[in-house]
Amino acid sequence: MATQAVITDLSSALFLPPREMTVSQWADENRVLTGTASAERGQWHTRTYQREPMDAMSPSNPAKMVVLMSAAQMLKTECLLNFLGFIADVDPGPTLVVEPRIEDAKALSKDRVAPMFRASPVLRGKLATVKSRDSDNTTLHKAFTNGAGHVTFTGAISPSGLAMRPIRYVLLDEIDRYPASAGTEGDPVSLAIQRTSEFEHNKKIVLCSTPTVRGASRIEKAWNESDQGEFFVPCPVCGEFQVPDIGDGVESGLCWPPDQPELAQYRCCGCKGLIQDHQKAWMVERGEFRAQNPASSIPGFRVTQMISVKRPWGTLATEFVAARKSPETLKAFLNTVLAKFWEERHEEATDAHTLWNRCEPYAAEVPNGVCLLTAGVDVQADRLEMEIVGWGMDEESWSIAYHVIPGDILRNEVWTDLNEILGSTFAHENGQQMRIKVTCIDSGYKDSTVLRFTRDKYNRRVFATKGRSGEGTIWPHKPSKKKQMPFFMIGVNAAKDAVYDRLSVKDEGPCCCHFPQGRDLEYFEQLTAEKKFIKYHFGFAKHEWRLGADKRNAALDCRVYAYAGLQSLLTSGLSLNKWCENFEAMQQRQARAQRPAVTDDATAPVDGRRHAQPQENPFVAGRDGTGLTRRPNWLER
Numbered sequence: 001m002a003t004q005a006v007i008t009d010l011s012s013a014l015f016l017p018p019r020e021m022t023v024s025q026w027a028d029e030n031r032v033l034t035g036t037a038s039a040e041r042g043q044w045h046t047r048t049y050q051r052e053p054m055d056a057m058s059p060s061n062p063a064k065m066v067v068l069m070s071a072a073q074m075l076k077t078e079c080l081l082n083f084l085g086f087i088a089d090v091d092p093g094p095t096l097v098v099e100p101r102i103e104d105a106k107a108l109s110k111d112r113v114a115p116m117f118r119a120s121p122v123l124r125g126k127l128a129t130v131k132s133r134d135s136d137n138t139t140l141h142k143a144f145t146n147g148a149g150h151v152t153f154t155g156a157i158s159p160s161g162l163a164m165r166p167i168r169y170v171l172l173d174e175i176d177r178y179p180a181s182a183g184t185e186g187d188p189v190s191l192a193i194q195r196t197s198e199f200e201h202n203k204k205i206v207l208c209s210t211p212t213v214r215g216a217s218r219i220e221k222a223w224n225e226s227d228q229g230e231f232f233v234p235c236p237v238c239g240e241f242q243v244p245d246i247g248d249g250v251e252s253g254l255c256w257p258p259d260q261p262e263l264a265q266y267r268c269c270g271c272k273g274l275i276q277d278h279q280k281a282w283m284v285e286r287g288e289f290r291a292q293n294p295a296s297s298i299p300g301f302r303v304t305q306m307i308s309v310k311r312p313w314g315t316l317a318t319e320f321v322a323a324r325k326s327p328e329t330l331k332a333f334l335n336t337v338l339a340k341f342w343e344e345r346h347e348e349a350t351d352a353h354t355l356w357n358r359c360e361p362y363a364a365e366v367p368n369g370v371c372l373l374t375a376g377v378d379v380q381a382d383r384l385e386m387e388i389v390g391w392g393m394d395e396e397s398w399s400i401a402y403h404v405i406p407g408d409i410l411r412n413e414v415w416t417d418l419n420e421i422l423g424s425t426f427a428h429e430n431g432q433q434m435r436i437k438v439t440c441i442d443s444g445y446k447d448s449t450v451l452r453f454t455r456d457k458y459n460r461r462v463f464a465t466k467g468r469s470g471e472g473t474i475w476p477h478k479p480s481k482k483k484q485m486p487f488f489m490i491g492v493n494a495a496k497d498a499v500y501d502r503l504s505v506k507d508e509g510p511c512c513c514h515f516p517q518g519r520d521l522e523y524f525e526q527l528t529a530e531k532k533f534i535k536y537h538f539g540f541a542k543h544e545w546r547l548g549a550d551k552r553n554a555a556l557d558c559r560v561y562a563y564a565g566l567q568s569l570l571t572s573g574l575s576l577n578k579w580c581e582n583f584e585a586m587q588q589r590q591a592r593a594q595r596p597a598v599t600d601d602a603t604a605p606v607d608g609r610r611h612a613q614p615q616e617n618p619f620v621a622g623r624d625g626t627g628l629t630r631r632p633n634w635l636e637r
């Protein structure tokens with residue numbers, strides 16, 4: 001009798017229409033957090049900014065596609081997990097989850113999905129392992145026991161996972177990190193979406209990513225086509241709804257007393273009142289999505305860490321100040337914290353005349369600020385060209401010298417001359433003599449000649465290098481070999497990105513490039529000879545550096561190799577700023593030793609003036625700028 005009852009129960013469950021509930025209702029009622037992968041444990045509670053994105057995935061919502069453009073750790077993974085739980089429990093169907101790499105897909109299945117199905121009572125037993133001798137297969141393929149359907153986890157690189165049975169639910173995670181093509185099959189996003197054609201009436205496609213570079217971003221295209229829901233929160237003082245942003249520091253946004261970002265507060269764009277950390281939860285609780293492109297029928301949602309109650313204003317401001325030191329870290333901050341696109345601005349700033357006009361007199365061969373020297377050498381049939389670059393705190397750089405050594409490179413003379421320069425010393429403004437710490441020589445042309453020169457100089461860090469096109473890091477983890485002789489493959493695209501980013505920095509300080517008076521215009525024309533182009537591969541944009549017609553670029557190559565030399569040190573564990581601190585401490589010790597002892601109070605300001613009294617409340621400063629410095633065009637580099 002008992003068996004009979006069970007069978008009746010099961011069959012009636014199979015034929016019942018799906019329960020009328022939204023994904024957020026389901027999660028609030030049924031999802032239990034384990035505390036292992038996520039920081040929280042206990043019953044799931046949907047936050048305001050998660051509710052609408054999740055409910056757009058519910059069967060009751062007519063949307064066929066949902067776009068989530070989010071900062072890291074805010075929205076994507078938890079929404080996808082809740083949706084998977086909902087699918088398994090309420091409305092099963094064939095499901096495909098795509099991560100950038102197969103390793104990411106395995107990790108999601110093992111570390112996030114499996115624990116959720118174990119910890120939530122309503123999900124227990126609802127995900128069955130598909131029997132296979134291959135353990136990868138059992139992680140990546142699961143069957144729903146509650147009716148029809150299965151879930152497959154795959155990486156965007158493997159076409160096999162994408163070209164398979166019809167799919168009703170497609171969950172595409174971190175799409176900006178997908179390759180341009182899945183093997184030779186074409187765009188992985190289009191491939192996955194094509195699988196849903198048999199479920200035209202009830203399919204759901206979820207596209208998620210943190211944004212990357214404008215013009216080369218998949219989520220940008222999806223976001224532009226969506227209704228672009230921005231999350232607005234009310235000011236606790238005046239009630240004005242706004243999307244919290246870094247802002248300019250005076251009119252609205254994060255502001256802080258000089259040099260104390262950890263004390264940051266948020267200034268309302270309406271009443272200009274200052275909002276404290278403890279008021280953030282109140283604001284977020286009352287927040288709502290407002291479509292900026294209401295004509296679209298595709299729901300899109302953007303969420304930034306500015307509204308995370310776990311991220312105090314002071315932490316965000318401190319991270320921002322640190323991130324501003326280099327274009328790479330600022331890009332990461334924009335993408336993963338603010339969920340904003342990075343704008344490539346190489347063209348406008350790297351103009352030869354502008355750079356030429358910036359040439360400045362140096363007080364010595366090596367001016368103060370420089371703590372380390374590297375050199376880059378370009379090899380051509382009839383000459384060697386070489387630049388010596390000085391590096392300081394936060395990769396501020398000074399071009400120290402540029403040499404052209406004419407002569408047939410198959411003869412010994414040019415190499416003898418080069419060896420002489422590499423062994424010489426350079427006079428620092430502090431009175432010391434400096435040597436070149438690393439030299440990278442291009443071996444793309446006549447590699448055996450170059451390798452013959454470098455083979456007994458490896459310990460002096462005189463390296464043969466070769467440019468490698470395509471994506472990848474600037475300095476490899478280990479050398480390549482030719483006839484037992486080591487050389488290094490350099491990611492020239494990334495190196496040129498870094499060099500051009502630095503050339504476009506206008507203000508002295510982090511990443512700024514200095515040039516000595518007397519350097520000719522031809523040098524700067526070569527330095528700026530390449531432009532970034534967009535190449536389309538399976539319809540997907542990829543950036544690539546190209547040399548203009550009739551242009552020479554030896555100066556650029558030299559700078560790229562000198563920068564790669566710095567990278568070789570950083571890759572091997574050197575901290576440039578630590579090195580500079582030690583260098584400057586040593587310089588001060590030597591200066592003290594040479595100077596008569598100071599008899600007066602050593603801490604008194606040299607000009608005799610007293611230090612300004614600290615302001616009582618540095619935030620009251622307001623628009624006259626007495627305590628706050630405006631950050632206009634803070635993105636300008």
Ligand SMILES: [Zn+2]
Binds near residue numbers: 236239271
């Ligand atoms: Zn206000």
